[in-house]
Amino acid sequence: MKTLRYIFLSILIWVFYVEAFEIRTGIKDYGYRIVFDGVKNYEYLPVSTTLIFKIDGEFKNSAIKLDPRFVKSIEISKDTFTKKTIIYLEINDNMDPKVFSLSNPDRLVIDLKVLDKKEKQSVSENNTVKENKESKKVISKKDSDDVLNKILKSLEMQASDNNSSNSIEIEVPKSFAGRKKIIVIDPGHGGHDPGATANGLREKDINLKVALKLKSFLEKDPRFKVYLTREDDRFIPLYDRTLIAIEKKADLFISIHTNASENPNLSGTYIYTLNLRGATSKLAKMVEERENQTVLNVIKVSANPNVNKIVADMAISHTMTEGLNFAKFAQIYLKRNLKDTEFKRIESANFAVLKTPSIPSVLVETAFITNENDARLLANDKFLEKFAQSLYKAIVDYFFRYKNLVFSKGKEES
Numbered sequence: 001m002k003t004l005r006y007i008f009l010s011i012l013i014w015v016f017y018v019e020a021f022e023i024r025t026g027i028k029d030y031g032y033r034i035v036f037d038g039v040k041n042y043e044y045l046p047v048s049t050t051l052i053f054k055i056d057g058e059f060k061n062s063a064i065k066l067d068p069r070f071v072k073s074i075e076i077s078k079d080t081f082t083k084k085t086i087i088y089l090e091i092n093d094n095m096d097p098k099v100f101s102l103s104n105p106d107r108l109v110i111d112l113k114v115l116d117k118k119e120k121q122s123v124s125e126n127n128t129v130k131e132n133k134e135s136k137k138v139i140s141k142k143d144s145d146d147v148l149n150k151i152l153k154s155l156e157m158q159a160s161d162n163n164s165s166n167s168i169e170i171e172v173p174k175s176f177a178g179r180k181k182i183i184v185i186d187p188g189h190g191g192h193d194p195g196a197t198a199n200g201l202r203e204k205d206i207n208l209k210v211a212l213k214l215k216s217f218l219e220k221d222p223r224f225k226v227y228l229t230r231e232d233d234r235f236i237p238l239y240d241r242t243l244i245a246i247e248k249k250a251d252l253f254i255s256i257h258t259n260a261s262e263n264p265n266l267s268g269t270y271i272y273t274l275n276l277r278g279a280t281s282k283l284a285k286m287v288e289e290r291e292n293q294t295v296l297n298v299i300k301v302s303a304n305p306n307v308n309k310i311v312a313d314m315a316i317s318h319t320m321t322e323g324l325n326f327a328k329f330a331q332i333y334l335k336r337n338l339k340d341t342e343f344k345r346i347e348s349a350n351f352a353v354l355k356t357p358s359i360p361s362v363l364v365e366t367a368f369i370t371n372e373n374d375a376r377l378l379a380n381d382k383f384l385e386k387f388a389q390s391l392y393k394a395i396v397d398y399f400f401r402y403k404n405l406v407f408s409k410g411k412e413e414s
């Protein structure tokens with residue numbers, strides 16, 4: 001009787017909510033099982049302890065309770081344009097996840113097997129070997145900050161010496177034997193989403209121009225491999241943009257945007273870095289709201305309510321620091337190179353597009369499309385070229401003056 005009722009209910013759900021799914025959980029002898037009932041089509045991407053799912057259909061639960069012994073947090077967002085649901089499931093690090101789908105009825109199953117001490121040890125031994133190799137090269141946080149500050153100071157001094165010259169010199173090596181740095185450039189907006197519009201300009205066009213120019217600088221340099229999230233005027237959902245960065249294993253993710261304000265007097269360049277606690281200033285708050293507009297109906301549910309508020313994850317906090325370090329290089333070159341508009345400052349905000357686990361990410365706002373002087377510059381190809389060149393130079397220095405020093409001990413400049 002129970003089975004019959006179950007089948008009847010399943011059919012009912014299938015008929016009325018073909019594209020809806022629900023989440024249920026259960027404790028198992030091996031650990032924990034999470035089932036997404038009603039899921040047929042999905043994409044799955046594991047990134048360390050974050051399991052990312054892109055699911056066709058709408059999520060129906062009003063709240064989920066997950067056992068904190070197995071799962072740290074779950075974040076569910078709906079992309080209003082693709083109608084897809086994006087789920088970030090953060091599992092504890094002693095879990096071995098298995099993801100598979102079953103049919104009749106359609107469901108997606110996530111089995112989290114608790115690794116016993118022996119298994120955990122063998123896994124962590126593997127990791128330790130890798131980590132040891134890495135950590136031999138890594139110097140302490142304080143030392144690396146000192147190195148960074150030294151380099152930035154010397155660059156700033158160079159900048160004031162070079163004030164008279166109009167362009168900056170870039171030495172491009174003919175060949176490069178090391179591992180290429182992977183740069184993912186994300187021209188904001190596109191397609192039916194023009195971004196900000198004013199003074200006869202559309203943000204999406206400016207963003208793409210800068211991105212293509214930056215791409216061509218990077219392509220001429222054998223030390224880099226470059227990808228764009230879009231190369232033409234098309235719409236890409238925010239979460240797909242971050243997925244591209246993850247899939248390409250980006251070493252740096254740069255999202256390019258153009259600022260706008262109701263106040264036509266606001267002008268200048270800003271760089272934003274990820275801050276999980278949200279915007280740090282009123283302006284950053286406004287920019288954050290505008291750039292996040294394409295992701296609506298964000299539901300946040302967490303087994304531990306603090307998880308959404310505090311930066312618990314080491315990978316993400318490392319990402320934040322490195323995003324900021326890159327921003328410091330970009331600041332120097334943008335200040336030096338752009339004489340006609342002012343580089344304002346580095347700010348931080350909570351941008352959906354910057355949520356790329358383990359990838360240093362920044363969002364650059366070129367200038368204000370709503371300011372007459374800035375708009376004149378944004379319409380000028382030479383200005384956009386200089387802007388892209390400044391970012392290119394910052395990328396070179398970030399990786400080859402700073403990172404290679406910090407990550408190879410004892411080779412500091414004297």
Ligand SMILES: [Zn+2]
Binds near residue numbers: 195203258
């Ligand atoms: Zn934008």
